[in-house]
Amino acid sequence: MYRIGVIADHDTALSFKSTGIDTFPAVDGSEAAEKLLKLARENYAVIFITEHLAEKIRDKIDFFRNKTLPIITLIPSNRGTLGIGITDVKKSVEKAIGVDIIFEREGRE
Amino acid sequence: MEIRVNPNRMELSRLKKRLVTAKRGHKLLKDKQDELIKKFMDMVKQNKALREEVERELIAAFQSFTMARSQMPANVVEESLMIPTAKVSIDIKKSNIMSVNVPRIEISMEEGKNLYPYGLAGTSAEMDSAIRTLSAILPKMLKLAEFEKACQLMADEIEKTRRRVNALEYVLIPQLENTIKYIAMKLDENERSSRTRLMKIKEMVMQG
Numbered sequence: 001m002y003r004i005g006v007i008a009d010h011d012t013a014l015s016f017k018s019t020g021i022d023t024f025p026a027v028d029g030s031e032a033a034e035k036l037l038k039l040a041r042e043n044y045a046v047i048f049i050t051e052h053l054a055e056k057i058r059d060k061i062d063f064f065r066n067k068t069l070p071i072i073t074l075i076p077s078n079r080g081t082l083g084i085g086i087t088d089v090k091k092s093v094e095k096a097i098g099v100d101i102i103f104e105r106e107g108r109e
Numbered sequence: 110m111e112i113r114v115n116p117n118r119m120e121l122s123r124l125k126k127r128l129v130t131a132k133r134g135h136k137l138l139k140d141k142q143d144e145l146i147k148k149f150m151d152m153v154k155q156n157k158a159l160r161e162e163v164e165r166e167l168i169a170a171f172q173s174f175t176m177a178r179s180q181m182p183a184n185v186v187e188e189s190l191m192i193p194t195a196k197v198s199i200d201i202k203k204s205n206i207m208s209v210n211v212p213r214i215e216i217s218m219e220e221g222k223n224l225y226p227y228g229l230a231g232t233s234a235e236m237d238s239a240i241r242t243l244s245a246i247l248p249k250m251l252k253l254a255e256f257e258k259a260c261q262l263m264a265d266e267i268e269k270t271r272r273r274v275n276a277l278e279y280v281l282i283p284q285l286e287n288t289i290k291y292i293a294m295k296l297d298e299n300e301r302s303s304r305t306r307l308m309k310i311k312e313m314v315m316q317g
């Protein structure tokens with residue numbers, strides 16, 4: 001059996017606590033990176049991390065990008081979204097096809 | 110560009126065989142790439158829709174949670190959420206999409222238990238509803254995680270396949286074709302020169 005972890009700022013982590021997944025509050029990038037690596041070594045298959053923390057540790061997250069496990073997914077925090085998650089989807093499309101054909105329409109509006 | 114080889118018949122037939130293999134490999138890889146892209150497009154569209162939905166709902170849930178917290182003293186909030194009752198564990202199965210191993214998440218939630226880890230007296234009703242919405246979003250978040258990973262892995266695989274297809278199409282196959290042409294011409298040339306030599310010798314013999 002695998003577990004689910006959330007790395008987030010204190011307030012966001014608190015909201016997830018009640019849903020039964022393990023929460024790991026982190027204040028800054030270095031703490032988040034430390035916790036991310038720790039969770040990756042342990043039995044965590046899915047790690048959610050807020051965009052605010054993720055943007056500070058891009059390189060660590062990209063390291064796991066082509067591994068099957070763990071799955072690292074960006075979520076908005078309680079301060080709203082930075083749009084990094086959706087940009088990542090866009091990047092996958094560009095990487096696979098060369099041009100962005102899914103988001104193109106939105107860009108022109 | 111040609112490969113440096115000895116121009117003889119052995120090399121020629123060997124290279125011809127290699128060319129046939131390379132062409133078949135190229136066709137297979139090209140088919141694989143087309144199919145991968147087709148599947149990828151389907152997945153990525155769902156991925157995008159799911160992400161937009163999850164982000165929207167999460168932000169709404171966080172807002173209601175913040176509202177709930179503002180109506181209660183901070184230490185009460187911390188205390189009431191200290192020991193969660195809900196338990197979620199997941200199982201990972203691997204499934205294979207066109208030779209890409211993607212994880213599949215199976216969720217097992219402990220049902221039947223009270224979702225709220227606190228007594229109803231000291232907490233506000235907003236807290237209850239915030240927790241309920243957050244728990245409802247969780248399966249969607251896991252679904253999103255699964256889709257996003259699959260898309261990333263497939264994007265990698267598509268890129269790799271495309272490199273191979275291009276290497277075959279623009280490097281290896283033209284190279285082989287050029288070398289085959291070079292050997293064929295060289296062999297013809299040898300034949301012509303030996304024929305003229307023979308004719309010359311015959312002429313000399315006739316005269317002498």
